[in-house]
Amino acid sequence: MGEEVKLLGVWGSPFSSRVEIALRLKGVQYEFFEEDLHNKSALLLKSNPVHKKIPVLLHNDKPIAESHVVLEYIDETWKQGFSILPEDPFERAHARFWARFLDEKCLPAIWKACWGSEEPEKAVEEACELLKLLEHELKGNKFFGGEKVGLVDIVGNFIAYWLRAIQEVVGVEILTKEKFPKIYDWSDEFVNVLQEILPRRDKLVAIFRGRFESTTTTTSN
Incomplete structure (x- = not known):
């Protein structure tokens, strides 16, 4: 076909x-x-x-x-091979719940903490509180989908890859090995599995640095 x-x-x-x-x-x-x-x-x-x-x-x-x-x-x-969502209806519903949690709760909170909240310490604390829930949800698994990447992992790509690049540029500490060892290891595993698909990190950092510098310049003028 x-x-x-x-x-x-x-x-x-x-x-x-x-x-x-x-x-x-x-x-x-x-x-x-x-x-x-x-x-x-x-x-x-x-x-x-x-x-x-x-x-x-x-x-x-x-x-x-x-x-x-x-x-x-x-x-x-496309049914072949890899499955994004689990077959079991309860597990599918569970995956959808956490995927929505990532987009509706975590991503806005992390974005706020990284890009110019008027109360940066409070914003970082709020983001970390949400990551604690994700840390608990990972349990002892390699991925949120178990032993392989699934829906929650894919939707969580911002935390797994983008966040650490942004942290490097703006100087905040949200995801660290000390604070969230399970999520940190998950992010490393995610990148190892998908590194050929993900955008180049150096280019991402350059884009974020340009954005951060222009924001800082605008704010200080």
Whole structure:
């Protein structure tokens, strides 16, 4: 069956990266289209008229938007080999719960702690409180999905990879080996397994450094 798979995304976006991870782990061939979010393409606006955001997966010209929805679509459409979600209904519901927790609670709190809260110490403390819950949820497993990467791990890519790069630039300490040994080891394992798929770290650091310096300059003027 001839299939055409396109991904509208942005290099370095953890949300685009989630979809790329899923496609690559499934062995699905796809074409990546880089979007300029300051000048969105007609294809993006047509494909996601509600939110006008990336990522959008186009499967035989049919658009699927929102990274969580796209991940589940990929899992249901390409059954071969790797499974993103567990088969058991309870475990699937459990994975969805923690994936939403990551996006609705953890990501906003971490972003706030890293990028200019008026009360930085409080913001870091709040982010750490949420990471404590994740530390407990990992239990003794290598991944949130058990012995292999699953939905929660993929959605948690921001914590596993992006966060440590941002910490290096802005000088905050949220995820450290001392504070969260299980999550820290999980992040190392995540990167080891997926390093060929993830964006280059030095380029990410350079982007974040440029953003941080411009923010600092704007604030100090």
